[in-house]
Amino acid sequence: MGKALVVRGGWEGHRPVEATETFLPFLTAHGFEVRVSESTAIYADRAVMAETDLIVQCVTMSSIERDELAGLRAAVEAGTGFTGWHGGIADSFRASSDYLQLVGGQFATHPGKEPGCRAGDETDNFLTHTVAVTALGREHPITAGLTDFELTTEQYWVLHDDLVDVLATTTHPVRPWHPWHRPITSPAVWTRQWGEGRIVVTTPGHSLDVLANPSVRTVIERGMLWASRTGSAS
Template sequence: MAQRRALVVRGGWEGHRPVEATELFIPFLERGGYAVRVEGSTEIYADAAEMAATDLVVQCVTMSQISTEQVAGLRAAVVAGTGFTGWHGGIVDAFRASSDYLQLVGGQFATHPGKEPCERHGGEEDNFLSYRVNITDLGREHPITTGIADFDLLTEQYWVLHDDLVNVLATTTHPTREWHPWHRPVTSPAVWTRLWGAGRVVVTTPGHSPDVLAHPSVRAIVERGMRWATRTASA
């Protein structure tokens, strides 16, 4: 059996520590028998031969821009069976201006509600809330999340805009507080999969920083998502 090939693409906003975050998972991939290539830009997405030979793309690129040729190359690879996965802003807050990219992923970061205004002091902790990730009925049966119980985090809680082609494995609910403009609790997907052509997409919204990614449940979901998204024999 040919060795599986993983492509790690990282960069963008440094606040999500793209190098440190991805370095957490490269040893996992190598232990799993993947040949890992690391790139610091999305230029490689336009290399059709390289993308066709890639079984899994792990992306951690927050915000930034992507060219028409690059996003077309990524989409073509996923349609042909290359897996695509990532976490937090590295996948759902990437390339805001590219509608083709947003359609591929199936969801877009909108905001992360903050603490009560009087508790904010101007740092990133202003947006760190205690919240629960709830595994859905589908998630309790899916290989990525089976056996994982609902769990609590203290970090950014992503509010995500999404379509109904996503298969939601876990959710999180944003409560309403007196300083919020919304009038009822809002539930967002926290983990989802998406089938796109012959390819598989996996998104995990927790992952603001390496300590969150090191949480046992978050890490298990990310690592299982990598395995599940990897090109299958049917692709």
């Protein structure tokens, strides 16, 4: 079907190696020749990027060199698909405005539990919330047939522009311990056309159990196939 490049690294809390490994069999089963890189330096390799049909990125925070980002942007503009989940794509390279423009959305926060219920660990930010499929999402190949689903994990608050096509959302309610005064709806799954390339971002995916959720996994896997240069034209 094509060539896939898996790029992983950054903050270890999102377990980039283990998380990406869970998707390698899927890519192989769908005919991809898979190459794995532990560094974004590969983005600066023009020959590799030119023959890559799909990039799956799992690099939370970290930084990226100018030539690496230029290589990534050029590849996507030329038709290479770009996808990932959670902080591995929506919270990468915080210091790079050009990366933010490419992806179209940036993690801002994940609201926490009531202060008196916090234990001082990552579960302080695990909230039960709904991922709601939009009208567009009900018709899109990535999310068609999926119903709204509930997760108990980090609920991403995302800053975004209107060049994204939102397939699913999540709404942050008003709570007495938070400073906002009306519910905030953030995109939870979106696509973006950039030049000839397709981008798919899925914000759930903090931990391996979330990635194993059937709805989350379906979105990510379908997103890989749709984003690929060799994917569906729908």
